Amino acid sequence: MIPSAVTLVEVGPRDGLQNEAQPVPTATKIELVQRLQAAGCREIEVTSFVSPKWVPQMADNAQVLAGIARSPSVRYSVLTPNLKGLEAALAGPREQWPHEVVVFGAASEAFSQRNINCSIADSVERFRPVVAAAHAAGLKVRCAISCALGCPYEGEVSADAVENVVRLMRGIGVDHCGVADTIGVGTPRRVQAALERALKHFPLAQVSGHFHDTYGQALANILASLELGVHTFDTSIAGLGGCPYAKGATGNVATEDVVFMLQGMGIATGSSLDALVDAGAYISAQLGRAPVSRVSRALLAKRGVAV
Ligand code: HMG
Ligand code: MG
Numbered sequence: 001m002i003p004s005a006v007t008l009v010e011v012g013p014r015d016g017l018q019n020e021a022q023p024v025p026t027a028t029k030i031e032l033v034q035r036l037q038a039a040g041c042r043e044i045e046v047t048s049f050v051s052p053k054w055v056p057q058m059a060d061n062a063q064v065l066a067g068i069a070r071s072p073s074v075r076y077s078v079l080t081p082n083l084k085g086l087e088a089a090l091a092g093p094r095e096q097w098p099h100e101v102v103v104f105g106a107a108s109e110a111f112s113q114r115n116i117n118c119s120i121a122d123s124v125e126r127f128r129p130v131v132a133a134a135h136a137a138g139l140k141v142r143c144a145i146s147c148a149l150g151c152p153y154e155g156e157v158s159a160d161a162v163e164n165v166v167r168l169m170r171g172i173g174v175d176h177c178g179v180a181d182t183i184g185v186g187t188p189r190r191v192q193a194a195l196e197r198a199l200k201h202f203p204l205a206q207v208s209g210h211f212h213d214t215y216g217q218a219l220a221n222i223l224a225s226l227e228l229g230v231h232t233f234d235t236s237i238a239g240l241g242g243c244p245y246a247k248g249a250t251g252n253v254a255t256e257d258v259v260f261m262l263q264g265m266g267i268a269t270g271s272s273l274d275a276l277v278d279a280g281a282y283i284s285a286q287l288g289r290a291p292v293s294r295v296s297r298a299l300l301a302k303r304g305v306a307v
Pocket of ligand 2: 015180182210212252
């Protein structure tokens with residue numbers, strides 16, 4: 001049964017902007033988050049508490065998190081790869097804490113080394129105290145399993161390799177499992193096979209898809225996920241982004257494209273497509289380029305806006 005409503009986790013401010021070479025002003029990041037919440041986004045991944053030497057673009061994480069005029073209907077999340085990151089995310093007053101933190105592992109050893117500088121097994125041990133401390137602070141913990149469909153260094157990744165990490169993440173008490181196609185090589189049946197492994201260990205409501213659109217497969221992969229009943233997806237406004245440790249990986253599937261498809265299928269998302277197009281046009285203009293989203297480009301052209 002195809003779900004009648006879908007939860008979208010807007011990852012543009014984090015996954016999108018982390019890949020930008022030019023520093024994006026903190027005020028622009030905050031303005032983007034505010035436009036997204038005004039457009040109806042109810043889950044926003046705001047920033048990441050990673051090493052500023054590794055990802056300089058996220059060095060203003062604390063200022064971004066503290067600077068948002070919070071909406072009571074939005075859940076805010078941030079990436080925290082270790083206890084140092086979690087402590088920094090919780091350094092401000094409680095009303096500035098995120099609701100959820102994200103630990104990110106990989107289904108491929110080579111990517112784990114490149115992205116977080118340790119093996120898969122070591123990464124999970126590093127996450128164990130993060131999960132415990134986050135829970136003690138009353139936060140939810142999501143995990144991302146990168147390279148679930150393919151790895152830029154190792155090539156094809158098996159469903160067994162995905163399930164191995166899923167099981168480890170479940171074992172340390174992670175609440176939610178995100179299956180991530182970091183380099184966008186997944187196709188619908190393989191995506192279903194990977195998700196089915198996650199669904200063996202996590203309930204349906206706690207499994208999501210995170211599909212980069214590098215090979216143009218992301219919408220098809222979302223449809224394939226819906227066929228399994230999966231109803232939570234990460235999307236990125238204007239199709240921003242990529243991963244600094246996966247060369248050539250383009251952005252997550254564009255929020256506007258996903259909302260257009262879901263609206264056409266009569267599936268509720270709670271967001272306003274027009275306002276999302278505005279938010280996408282805003283950040284794209286700030287970055288000096290046109291939105292990658294095909295839907296945005298079409299709707300802006302219809303409005304008579306040159307893109
Ligand atoms: P490390 O170098 O192995 O850690 O980094 P370390 O503990 O040896 O520390 C080394 C230095 O980093 C020290 O500073 C620490 O203080 C500092 P120094 O003494 O040299 O001055 N440090 C930190 N600083 C700030 N915040 C922290 C932190 N931790 C250590 N949290 C680490 C390990 C994971 C931190 C590092 O490898 C890192 O930051 N990597 C960046 C990974 C990243 O952000 N990747 C992109 C996001 S993941 C992604 O995009 C995939 C996803 O979208 C899903 C998908 O598409 O696949 C989620
Ligand atoms: Mg990603």
